[in-house]
Amino acid sequence: MISRIPLRFRRLFIDAPIKAKILVLVMTVLAFPFMLSLGLIRENYRAISSFSDDVALFGAIARLGEANARNPELVGAYLESGSFEDLRAYNESVDELSAALDAIEDAASDLETRFILSSIRNSFQSFYEEAHLSIRARRFASPDPYAGYYRAERIARYLDDYASMLTDRNLAASASAYGRRVQGAAAGRALALTALAAGALICVAFGIVFSDYLTGPLRRLAAAASRMAAGDLAVDPVPISSSDEVGRLSDSFNTMSAHIADLVEGLKEKAAVEKRLHREELRSARSARLLKESEFLALQARINPHFLFNTLNSISRDVTLRGGRGATALIDALSALLRYSLDQGGGVSTLADELEIVRKYAFIQDHRFAGRIRVDVVCLVEKPEEIALPVFSIQPIVENSFIHGLEPKVGGGRISVSAEREREAVVIRIEDDGIGMDEERLKAVRRGEDGITAGRHSYGVANVRDRLRIFTGDKRCFAIERRASGGVAVTIALREGKHAERISAAHRGR
């Protein structure tokens, strides 16, 4: 049905302001009861008017009948008395009858009534003339003044019949009209009730459709705004079906949401970049810090007075007691150790170099401890020179085993350093059979608190662990545990799949 409305008018309505649309709805809704009320008022007015006319008509007929009944009596009275008062009363009665006739004629609504009125007028005219003749005859003492009176009296009887006809006619007409009006009122009441019910249904349906038409776009807009408020910036543009306030609001919302989405996207990208940069900075900073520490440790090792003193003492003793047979090797090992620590400015070495420096260190310590502590270094990995790892990743662990595990042990012991490939990883194990460490201390070392509680050497273990984790990006690359047979075992796992790129890059950097 709506599609039958010309497009021009539909556009006119669609683009109109909401105020105008609501005005149209209110006018449409009000028009129905207003028209119904108008019809009912009109019917009521007609009924009242008709009743009033009937009352006036019957009143006039009654006055007519009364005057007509009086007239012959008054004429007769005058003929008997000759009194002017009787004559005046007759004249007044005649006037009253004439007035009643005029009133009836004014109220006459149908032709038959007017026909009867015509008969009454003609008859009354004749009555009047006959009565007048009698009155003149009485006044001028003419003979037989009653002849006219008798004729007038007979006419008055007919007049009474005509008045009765008039009454009957109008009673019948009124009864018929009343019957029609009662039927009409009943039909009107039924029609009004039906129309009211139908109108109410139509109004409700129209109201629902209209309100849905008005609020539908608002609901869609509200839903989109709620989604945006909840953080979902990927809302689809709200459809725009009109150019009214809601249409303009929807258009503005779409523009605003697009801008917000762009801004938030930009902020997200910026935040991601900043976060990445920050993370890189943190890593770099930490790496630098750890490097500094390792360098510090290396420097400490390099200049450790105890180690240097012990080593030089060993060299001196060898020269003194053994004629310097082993001094040259000791000096070579010490110089290699010192050179290694001085050359590792980049912080990255290879497994081969690390194992070699462990051998040098072990050689010096073996000479010092006169074979009481044995260090076995075994490498089962092919091309260890291509496997990168942080500098001084193994030697501090070995040194730790010497100092804390085996040096306090009276019978000495053994330190085993091995490197082998297990599945996708290169696993380096440093095991000693020293005095080991209790559970509390082991937990402290694992938490990285060993630097606080364990002094310089444990500080070195934590440094190695952190550097390895940064270097490999693998938190599980370093493990320390007590051996069941006594001593401590440290495992360093370099998983190639996870760290191949980093190791390869480090290797390329060498």
Add this chain to the structure above:
Amino acid sequence: MPPRAAPSRLALLARRGALAALAALSGALFASCPASRSSLAEADGPRALLRYAEERGANHPAVRAADRFATLLERGSGGALLVRVSPGGRFGSEESLVEQLRFGGIDMARVRLKSLALLSPAAKELAAAGLPAGRPARSLAELEAGRRLEEELESSMLLPLAWYDGGSECRILPRGRGGSGFDGLRIGVDSSQASVSFVVGEGGMPIPLALRDFRRALDTGLVDGFYVPLLSAWSERLMESMEVAILPESRSVEVLVASRSTFMRLLPVDREAIRATAAESESFQDPYYDEALSSARTAAGAGG
């Protein structure tokens, strides 16, 4: 305060429409109130309303002829003259009609000459003579008595306008019943008081019937015979199957009489129209009588 946006076209249209609808509905409310009845009286209407009274029933050929007269007169006067035919003795017997004609209570009536006898010796004379066979009723007006009748009626405030063949007063009885009276018989009559009085006077029991029902009533035994004024031609036709006794000198004449007091108040042109139409109406009744007889025959079957 920001400036208000200009209202849209629809808003302007809606405002104007609302005002216009309000005005139109208010106007409709007042316009829908009915005018008083006086408007009918004040409106241009006919110049004269004339009452034509008939003693006989509405279907009587004479009454149907009167209806035709009324129709022709109204049409001929362009609606200026309205004639209302009131049949069935609503205004009383013929004698009463004559009295009402005199003072203008009614305006026209078709009455038998006999009913005018009290007012006019000429009418009595003409009624007694009856209508000679083969002569139209109008021919009586040319007679000396006819001219006197007009003068005598004028003095009684009456005006003869048209002359009609009132038919013969027939006593109709099945063949073999014989006799000249209605003694002890149930006799069908038309509804006129004159017929009823005649039958009662003849010793019969009058039973008023419509003309078309006479034959059926006879066949079913409701009546023994009829007393009805019939046109001469009818009487002759009925004589083939029925024993019809035409009363001696019973061929009656009827006159359309107008109230002089009413007539003289009309415009000359209206009076002339009435006279012309009345003269024309003298032949109106014939087809209606034929039609009534035909209906009676049809109703009675093949033997009707």
